Amino acid sequence: MQKIISYPISVVYYLAFGLCLLIFHPIQWVCLNIFGYQAHKKSVDYLNFFLGKCTNILGTTYRFENRDLIPKDVPVIFVANHQSLYDIVGIIWYLRRSHPKFVSKKELGEGIPSVSYNLRHGGSVLIDRKDPKQALPAIKGLGEYIEKNKRSAVIFPEGTRSKNGVPKQFSESGLKILCKYAPSAYIVPISINNSWKMVRFGPFPMGLGNKLRFTIHEPIAVKNYSFSEIMEKTENAVVQGIKN
Numbered sequence: 001m002q003k004i005i006s007y008p009i010s011v012v013y014y015l016a017f018g019l020c021l022l023i024f025h026p027i028q029w030v031c032l033n034i035f036g037y038q039a040h041k042k043s044v045d046y047l048n049f050f051l052g053k054c055t056n057i058l059g060t061t062y063r064f065e066n067r068d069l070i071p072k073d074v075p076v077i078f079v080a081n082h083q084s085l086y087d088i089v090g091i092i093w094y095l096r097r098s099h100p101k102f103v104s105k106k107e108l109g110e111g112i113p114s115v116s117y118n119l120r121h122g123g124s125v126l127i128d129r130k131d132p133k134q135a136l137p138a139i140k141g142l143g144e145y146i147e148k149n150k151r152s153a154v155i156f157p158e159g160t161r162s163k164n165g166v167p168k169q170f171s172e173s174g175l176k177i178l179c180k181y182a183p184s185a186y187i188v189p190i191s192i193n194n195s196w197k198m199v200r201f202g203p204f205p206m207g208l209g210n211k212l213r214f215t216i217h218e219p220i221a222v223k224n225y226s227f228s229e230i231m232e233k234t235e236n237a238v239v240q241g242i243k244n
Contacts, residue, residue, distance in 0.1 A: 013055070024113075
C-alpha cells in the first residue's frame with residue numbers, strides 16, 4: 001500500500017528536489033567566484049537544508065545524536081556506514097560547523113546540477129575506484145587539507161551503499177591515508193540508520209515516513225593508537241550502532 005501511495009507524493013518530491021538543485025547551481029557559482037569559500041560553503045549548507053525540507057514531503061525526519069562529542073578546532077575524520085544519498089544531505093547540514101568534505105566517486109563530478117559543482121569546487125575529492133593510483137594522491141591531498149585548515153573529511157569505508165541496511169566489510173586504504181596525512185585528527189564514527197528505506201523500492205517511488213537517525217560515537221585520537229587499533233575501534237563502533 002505504501003508503494004502505491006508513494007507514486008504521486010514522489011512526483012511532488014522530485015519536482016521540489018530538482019528545483020532546489022537548479023536554483024542553487026548559479027547561486028553556488030556566484031558565491032564562489034565573487035565572494036569566495038565562506039559564501040560558497042553557506043550556499044551549499046542551505047542547499048542541503050532545503051533538500052532536507054524536500055524530504056519532509058515524504059514524511060522523512062532526521063535526528064543527530066551526540067553532536068556535542070565532535071571535537072572543535074582540530075581536524076576530524078567522520079567514518080560512517082553508507083545507505084543512500086540522504087546520508088550526505090544530513091551530514092552536510094547538521095555537521096556544517098565541521099566543514100565536511102567527501103571522498104566521492106568521479107562519476108558524481110559531472111552532470112548533476114549543484115551536486116557536481118560542489119564536489120568539484122568545494123574541497124571534496126573525486127576518485128576513480130578502478131584506478132587506485134589516481135585515488136591515493138587525491139585522498140592524500142584531502143588529508144593534508146583538513147590537517148592544515150582544521151576541517152573534516154567524510155569517508156564511507158564500505159565503498160558502496162548498503163541496499164538493506166546490513167553493513168558491508170570496511171576497506172582500510174582510504175582511512176589509512178587520511179590518518180597518515182592528518183596525524184592530529186580525531187576519528188569520529190557515525191552509525192546511520194533507516195536511510196536505505198528511502199530507496200527501498202529503488203529511485204522511484206520513494207519510501208515514506210522514515211526516521212533517519214545518525215548516532216555519533218566517542219572520538220578516537222589518531223595519534224594515540226596504531227592504525228589496526230583505529231580500524232577495529234572505528235568499525236566496531238559504527239557496526240554496533242546499526243539497528244536493522
